[in-house]
Amino acid sequence: MGVMPKQLPVLDPPTATMCCAPLATAPLTAEDAKDLAAQLKAVADPARLRLLSLMMANEDLEACTCDLTEALELSQPTVSHHLKKLTEAGLVYAQRREGPWTYYRVVPDALAGLANVIAPPAAATVA
Amino acid sequence: MGVMPKQLPVLDPPTATMCCAPLATAPLTAEDAKDLAAQLKAVADPARLRLLSLMMANEDLEACTCDLTEALELSQPTVSHHLKKLTEAGLVYAQRREGPWTYYRVVPDALAGLANVIAPPAAATVA
Numbered sequence: 001m002g003v004m005p006k007q008l009p010v011l012d013p014p015t016a017t018m019c020c021a022p023l024a025t026a027p028l029t030a031e032d033a034k035d036l037a038a039q040l041k042a043v044a045d046p047a048r049l050r051l052l053s054l055m056m057a058n059e060d061l062e063a064c065t066c067d068l069t070e071a072l073e074l075s076q077p078t079v080s081h082h083l084k085k086l087t088e089a090g091l092v093y094a095q096r097r098e099g100p101w102t103y104y105r106v107v108p109d110a111l112a113g114l115a116n117v118i119a120p121p122a123a124a125t126v127a
Numbered sequence: 128m129g130v131m132p133k134q135l136p137v138l139d140p141p142t143a144t145m146c147c148a149p150l151a152t153a154p155l156t157a158e159d160a161k162d163l164a165a166q167l168k169a170v171a172d173p174a175r176l177r178l179l180s181l182m183m184a185n186e187d188l189e190a191c192t193c194d195l196t197e198a199l200e201l202s203q204p205t206v207s208h209h210l211k212k213l214t215e216a217g218l219v220y221a222q223r224r225e226g227p228w229t230y231y232r233v234v235p236d237a238l239a240g241l242a243n244v245i246a247p248p249a250a251a252t253v254a
Contacts, residue, residue: 027198028180033173040176043245044167046160052245053155061251071154108251118170118179119242124188124235 014093016109024121039114042089047072048082055092055106062095062105141220143236151248166241169216174199175209182219182233189222189232 019035020028028036043049054071055063069079083104086092091114095105146162147155155163170176181198182190196206210231213219218241222232 023176023180024183026180027184028177030173030177033176033180036176037171037173040167040171044164044171046157046164049150049160049163049167050155050157053150053153053160056151056247057154061247106247108247111245111247112252115242115246118238120183120188120233120235120238125239 013095013105013107013109014090016090016107016113018110018113018117020117022117022119036117039089039091040118042085042091043114045082045085047074047078048086051079051082051086051104052091052106052111055104056111060105061108062103064098064101064103066101068104140222140232140234140236141217143217143234143240145237145240145244147244149244149246163244166216166218167245169212169218170241172209172212174201174205175213178206178209178213178231179218179233179238182231183238187232188235189230191225191228191230193228195231 019039020032043052050072051063051068054068055061065076065079065083068083069076072079074082083092083094087094087104090107090110092104092106095103097103146166147159170179177199178190178195181195182188192203192206192210195210196203199206210219210221214221214231217234217237219231219233222230224230
């Protein structure tokens with residue numbers, strides 16, 4: 001694996017930027033609908049949902065590429081592809097590197113924002 | 128448009144059935160990930176997001192196919208196709224018919240459930 005790099009400093013999560021107000025606030029514009037659909041498409045994949053869940057099930061919301069690859073029984077290139085999609089959507093970020101592995105962490109505010117956009121008004125749900 | 132049918136009784140929303148616990152509870156199984164991805168895919172489409180938003184922006188969470196077709200500037204068969212996808216995913220239902228039109232309403236608990244599954248633990252988000 002070559003020379004072991006020094007452990008990198010812990011990175012702050014990227015700022016979560018949400019495209020849109022909650023769906024119930026006002027009819028979504030065509031432009032916002034396109035952006036929101038793209039972010040939801042990044043999540044709407046079985047492997048990517050499992051990756052997010054593996055990170056979120058840890059108290060620190062992160063997981064090592066080594067553990068992610070093993071848990072999903074997928075090749076490392078496939079896992080890297082899915083992590084890239086999630087990173088591009090702003091839902092996870094490469095938090096730190098240890099030797100050949102990278103620790104990925106979810107961007108909690110991005111996922112909370114996404115949940116908030118699709119949630120109906122609280123008054124509409126069964127208590 | 129043929130004979131005007133009598134107004135149908137208001138229907139109760141179908142019971143919302145969620146496939147999975149919140150992602151942060153425990154690593155998602157492969158089976159649950161497949162079901163959840165299918166439901167998220169139904170939402171991850173610009174036209175369907177706008178349809179949901181048009182319903183949710185009304186206080187009673189419903190909208191007439193006449194208004195939906197006009198607002199999206201799509202053909203009625205296209206709007207019907209998207210409403211069918213959302214209905215199959217358990218996210219909306221045909222609530223009542225008035226003449227040639229149908230009123231569709233969101234299933235609030237299904238959308239709340241979906242939001243709840245992807246939301247991170249409250250402690251992880253910026254207050």
